[in-house]
Amino acid sequence: MLDKIKQYIEETGKFKAENAEKLEEFRIHWLGRKGVLKSLFEDFKNVPNEMKKDVGQAVNTLRNQLEQIVENQKDSFSTATSVAFEDYTRPTGFDKGSKHPVSVVRREILEIFSHIGFKVAEGPEIEDDWHVFSGLNFPPEHPARDMQDTFFIERDPDILLRTHTSSVQVRAMKENQPPIRIVMPGRVFRNEAISSRSHCIFHQIEGLYIDEGVSFADLKQTLMFFAKEFFGKSKIRLRPSYFPFTEPSAEVDVYWGLNSETDYRITKGTGWLEILGCGMVDPNVLASSNIDPEKYSGFAFGMGIERIAMLRYQIDDIRLLFENDVRFLNQFQSI
Numbered sequence: 045m046l047d048k049i050k051q052y053i054e055e056t057g058k059f060k061a062e063n064a065e066k067l068e069e070f071r072i073h074w075l076g077r078k079g080v081l082k083s084l085f086e087d088f089k090n091v092p093n094e095m096k097k098d099v100g101q102a103v104n105t106l107r108n109q110l111e112q113i114v115e116n117q118k119d120s121f122s123t124a125t126s127v128a129f130e131d132y133t134r135p136t137g138f139d140k141g142s143k144h145p146v147s148v149v150r151r152e153i154l155e156i157f158s159h160i161g162f163k164v165a166e167g168p169e170i171e172d173d174w175h176v177f178s179g180l181n182f183p184p185e186h187p188a189r190d191m192q193d194t195f196f197i198e199r200d201p202d203i204l205l206r207t208h209t210s211s212v213q214v215r216a217m218k219e220n221q222p223p224i225r226i227v228m229p230g231r232v233f234r235n236e237a238i239s240s241r242s243h244c245i246f247h248q249i250e251g252l253y254i255d256e257g258v259s260f261a262d263l264k265q266t267l268m269f270f271a272k273e274f275f276g277k278s279k280i281r282l283r284p285s286y287f288p289f290t291e292p293s294a295e296v297d298v299y300w301g302l303n304s305e306t307d308y309r310i311t312k313g314t315g316w317l318e319i320l321g322c323g324m325v326d327p328n329v330l331a332s333s334n335i336d337p338e339k340y341s342g343f344a345f346g347m348g349i350e351r352i353a354m355l356r357y358q359i360d361d362i363r364l365l366f367e368n369d370v371r372f373l374n375q376f377q378s379i
């Protein structure tokens with residue numbers, strides 16, 4: 045009997061079913077209710093005692109092997125034949141996202157200013173008239189208020205969407221005594237027609253430094269540092285300008301150069317790019333926020349993030365930055 049069982053073990057060990065039906069036949073023949081294994085167990089009682097151990101082990105080996113064969117081959121048939129089966133929990137190929145160019149530029153600008161001690165501050169997008177205009181030395185009925193077209197939420201008293209991040213300066217000055225050295229990123233709103241050069245929602249970064257003895261030279265050094273770090277250019281020029289909240293005021297251009305056709309196009313043939321507005325904080329602005337203009341002085345600057353991003357990546361239509369067309373955004377994968 046032992047030899048017979050060993051033969052079975054050898055014989056069935058080579059079994060390979062061609063399909064599910066053949067496997068089922070095999071199972072019934074060997075493991076079925078009237079199968080070979082069953083009769084072996086029945087014969088077991090006739091085995092002489094001294095043989096029982098060896099025969100018993102051999103029968104168990106055979107049974108384990110048979111069960112294993114059926115189990116393994118059943119699995120291979122079930123996966124191979126179930127074409128329609130799909131595992132929805134398996135990860136599929138994800139499209140890789142990319143950072144928005146406005147976020148990239150925003151973060152980079154804040155990082156550059158952090159190296160020279162500027163902390164980040166933020167303020168609300170819905171403001172009152174005082175923080176956006178009056179506290180910044182725009183007198184009532186002053187034509188400077190017309191420089192910006194405002195989205196009003198309520199009139200008398202006026203509640204509005206801030207038209208510039210200069211409003212955050214006012215909050216910072218109200219809440220802190222100098223030294224104040226902050227950069228203030230945020231979204232701003234203007235009631236303007238949307239075109240390739242302007243949008244009604246965009247982003248700005250405002251800068252403010254107030255301490256004893258801050259001078260125009262400090263402003264210029266700070267801006268030169270920024271131009272060098274961000275654009276890799278160290279030549280800047282300041283053109284006189286006007287803002288109600290700074291005196292004197294200036295607009296800053298960075299020298300880009302005129303080496304290629306693109307340079308001519310983006311600088312309109314001048315070689316210079318306008319990057320921001322700035323000036324020395326008007327003493328009236330300091331005083332209205334309870335900072336003593338006799339003791340302290342400071343400078344401020346403000347720039348549009350979209351504008352800077354357009355210069356950096358040579359994007360010539362601002363609308364591309366708002367439409368979230370993935371064909372445009374995917375081009376910023378690597379940054």
Ligand code: DAH
Nearest residue numbers: 208210321322323344345346
């Ligand atoms: N608030 C100005 C604007 O929206 C930008 C600006 C100019 C901010 C000069 C300043 C500044 O702080 O000093 O156009």
